Amino acid sequence: MSAPLLEVRDLKMHFPVKSGFFSRAKARNFAVDGVNLTINPGETLGLVGESGCGKSTLGRCISRLYEPTAGEILFKGANLAGMRHRQLLPYRQNIQMIFQDPMESLNARHTVGEILEEPFLIHGIGNAQTRRQAVSKLLDTVGLPGRSASRYPFEFSGGQRQRIGIARAIALKPELIICDEPVSALDVSIQSQILNLLMDLQKEFNLAYLFIAHDLAVVKHISDRVAIMYLGKIVEQASSDDMYHRPFHPYTQSLISAIPIPDPHHTATRILLKGDVPSPISPPSGCAFHTRCPKAQASCQHDAPILKTLAPEHIAACHFAAAP
Amino acid sequence: MFNFNPQTQKKLARFRKIKLGYYSFIVLSVMLALLAIAELLVNSRALVVQYEGTLYFPTYTDFHPGTDFGLDYAYETNYRDLAAQFDKTASSNWVIMPLVPYNAYENDATDSIMRPEAPNAARQHYLGTDTTSRDILARLVYGTRTALLFAFAFMVSVYLIGIMIGCAMGYFGGLFDLGFQRIIEIWSNIPFLYMVIIVFSVIPAEASIPARITLLLLVMVLFSWTSMTYYMRTETYKEKSRDYVAAARIIGASTQRIIFTHILPNVLSTLVTFMPFTIVSAIAAITALDFLGFGLPVPTPSLGELLKQGTANLRTAPWIVTAAFGTLVLILSLVTFIGEAIRESFDPKQFTLYR
Numbered sequence A: 001m002s003a004p005l006l007e008v009r010d011l012k013m014h015f016p017v018k019s020g021f022f023s024r025a026k027a028r029n030f031a032v033d034g035v036n037l038t039i040n041p042g043e044t045l046g047l048v049g050e051s052g053c054g055k056s057t058l059g060r061c062i063s064r065l066y067e068p069t070a071g072e073i074l075f076k077g078a079n080l081a082g083m084r085h086r087q088l089l090p091y092r093q094n095i096q097m098i099f100q101d102p103m104e105s106l107n108a109r110h111t112v113g114e115i116l117e118e119p120f121l122i123h124g125i126g127n128a129q130t131r132r133q134a135v136s137k138l139l140d141t142v143g144l145p146g147r148s149a150s151r152y153p154f155e156f157s158g159g160q161r162q163r164i165g166i167a168r169a170i171a172l173k174p175e176l177i178i179c180d181e182p183v184s185a186l187d188v189s190i191q192s193q194i195l196n197l198l199m200d201l202q203k204e205f206n207l208a209y210l211f212i213a214h215d216l217a218v219v220k221h222i223s224d225r226v227a228i229m230y231l232g233k234i235v236e237q238a239s240s241d242d243m244y245h246r247p248f249h250p251y252t253q254s255l256i257s258a259i260p261i262p263d264p265h266h267t268a269t270r271i272l273l274k275g276d277v278p279s280p281i282s283p284p285s286g287c288a289f290h291t292r293c294p295k296a297q298a299s300c301q302h303d304a305p306i307l308k309t310l311a312p313e314h315i316a317a318c319h320f321a322a323a324p
Numbered sequence B: 001m002f003n004f005n006p007q008t009q010k011k012l013a014r015f016r017k018i019k020l021g022y023y024s025f026i027v028l029s030v031m032l033a034l035l036a037i038a039e040l041l042v043n044s045r046a047l048v049v050q051y052e053g054t055l056y057f058p059t060y061t062d063f064h065p066g067t068d069f070g071l072d073y074a075y076e077t078n079y080r081d082l083a084a085q086f087d088k089t090a091s092s093n094w095v096i097m098p099l100v101p102y103n104a105y106e107n108d109a110t111d112s113i114m115r116p117e118a119p120n121a122a123r124q125h126y127l128g129t130d131t132t133s134r135d136i137l138a139r140l141v142y143g144t145r146t147a148l149l150f151a152f153a154f155m156v157s158v159y160l161i162g163i164m165i166g167c168a169m170g171y172f173g174g175l176f177d178l179g180f181q182r183i184i185e186i187w188s189n190i191p192f193l194y195m196v197i198i199v200f201s202v203i204p205a206e207a208s209i210p211a212r213i214t215l216l217l218l219v220m221v222l223f224s225w226t227s228m229t230y231y232m233r234t235e236t237y238k239e240k241s242r243d244y245v246a247a248a249r250i251i252g253a254s255t256q257r258i259i260f261t262h263i264l265p266n267v268l269s270t271l272v273t274f275m276p277f278t279i280v281s282a283i284a285a286i287t288a289l290d291f292l293g294f295g296l297p298v299p300t301p302s303l304g305e306l307l308k309q310g311t312a313n314l315r316t317a318p319w320i321v322t323a324a325f326g327t328l329v330l331i332l333s334l335v336t337f338i339g340e341a342i343r344e345s346f347d348p349k350q351f352t353l354y355r
Ligand SMILES: Nc1ncnc2c1ncn2[C@@H]1O[C@H](COP(=O)(O)OP(=O)(O)OP(=O)(O)O)[C@@H](O)[C@H]1O
Pocket: A015, A029, A031, A049, A050, A051, A052, A053, A054, A055, A056, A057, A058, A214, A280
C-alpha cells in the first residue's frame, strides 16, 4: 500500500472559554481531543457525528484555519501543525476545503470570475489571459455556463453556488479536499447532483476527501472508510461496508438505526438515545458516551475505553463492544 | 457610466425613488458645481477685460497691477472702477464683471463708514453688507464652500483613522484590541471644547491662516476619530469569522489581502450611509465653533461668524442673520434629506448578502 497522504496524530484543539467578567480563560472547550486518522491518496474518509462533536474543528485544523493545541498533521510527511503563513503557502495548493453554506463562503462583492481567479493570483500562476481561460475551464468542469464568470454569487441557486465553491477548491489541483457538510444546506433533489459531481471529480483528479456529515446516510454512498466522532474523539472507524453491516460501538449502532430504510417490510427498531449531547467544555468522565449509552455499565463512568482493533481494519472504543 | 454590481444598481434605483432625498441630491450637486466655480460668479476680479486690443482673463491668473490697464496705481486693479471708467470715457475697451462683483474680504463702504447696509440691487449687494461693509452673498458663498471643504476633509480624516484602527482592533483582537479599547475610553472622555480653547490660546499670533485652519482640523479630527472605531471594530470582527474569509485564507490569501480585498469592501459599503450625517455634524460643529470665536481664523468667511454678527445686530441689520441662518438651514436640510434617503435605500438589513 502506498504511503498515506495525510496522517493526523493525537490532534487536540482546545478552545479557551471566557467564563466571566474577570475571566482568565480558565475553562476550555475540548472540541477535538486526541484524534488519529489517516487518509490515502484518492480515498474518501467520511467523518460523522452529531452537531457540536468537533467535526468542523477537526477539518479546520487539518486545513490549518486553526492552529491546533497539540498533535501532528503530517501531509506527505511534513508536519503542518505550527507552520506559519509563509511556510504553509505551498501546502495551501494541496489541501482545499468546501464549505457547508456556499453563500457564506463566497465573497458576495466579487464576481464568480474574480472568486475563481483569486487562487491563481495568490499563487502567481499564469497571466491575465491564461487565468481567464483557466476560470472558464473550471466553470465547465463543474457544469456551469461560461458566462457565469461576470455574475455575482447571489444571482445563482444554492446548488450552482456550491458548484462555484467546488470550482474554487479544485482550482489549484489539490490532492486533498475537506468537504465540511457540502450538501446539508442544499435541497434534497440537488444533493445527489453535487455528490455525483464530487465523485466524478475524485476520479478525474485522483482527489482524496475528508467528507464531513452529520448523518450516515449521505456518507455511506461516497466514502471508502468512515470514522464516527463523539465529543471530540473518534469512537469507531471502519470501511464503509463493514461499518454498516457490523457496527461495534453503541453510538454507531444508534446512528445506523436512524437511517430511514425505504423497505416497508424492514422492521429494525430505531435505537433512541436519551438526553442531549453533553457539553465539550465539561465532557463526562470515563467513556464520554456513558451518559447516553444504552449498554453502559458502572465501570464506564471512570474507565475510558481506547480504540481497539475488533476486526480487520475496524476499530472501536467501547468496553463492551459487540456486533449487533 | 459606472459598472456597478446589480445589488448596488438596485440600491441606487431605490434611492432615486425617494423623491425628497433624490431632489435634494440634485439641488446639492448643482450647488456644489456652482461653488466649485464660485470665482467665476462671485468675484471682484473681472471675467474678461478687453484693453487696447488684448483680452485679459484675470479670474484665475496672477493679479494685474492697475498700471496694466493705464491706471495710476501699482496695486491690484479695481475692476469695478475700471469698468466704470471705461464706460465714462466711452472707449473701445470693456470689462465683463461676474454676477456679484465682490470678493469676500473687501470693504465696500459708502462714505468710508463701515456699517451694515441693507440689500441693494443697484449696487449689486444682493443680500446687503455686513458690519464691516463686506458683501454678505460673497461671504456666504465662500463661507459655505470653506465649511463644506472643511467638513469633507474632516470626514475623510476621521474615517481613515477610525477605519484603520477599528479594523485592526477587530481583526487582530487580543492585547492590541484591549489596549486600544482602554485608550479610546480615556480619549473620548476628554472634553473637546476645552481642548480647542486651550489649543487656540497657545497658537502663536504669527501663525498663517492655512496653518490655523489645518490645526483646527487636526484638533477636531483628533477628538472625533474614536466614534468610528466602534463600528469598524465590531463589523470587522463579524466579517472575519465568516466563511468567505476562511475560504480566502485556505487558498493562501495573506492577512493584507484578506483585509483589503475581502473584509474592507464588505464593511465599507455600509459606511456610505453614515457619511451625510458626519458631514452634517461637522458643518454644525465648525459653525458653532466659529460662532463662539474658536473656529476658523478671521477674516476667513464663515457661516458661524456671520451668525454671530447677525445676532449681535438683530435689530439694526436683520438681513445678516436671515441670510446666514437661511443658508445654514438649507445646507443642513439638504444633506440630512440625502442621508435619510441613503440610509433607507441602502438598508443593510434589507440587502444583506449573507445569512
Ligand atoms: N472558533 C471557535 N472558538 C471557540 N469555540 C469553538 C470554535 N469553533 C467551534 N467551537 C466549539 O467547538 C465545539 C465543536 O464545534 P464544531 O463546529 O467543530 O462542531 P461540528 O461537529 O462541526 O458541529 P456542526 O454539525 O454543528 O457543524 C463546539 O462546542 C463549538 O462551540
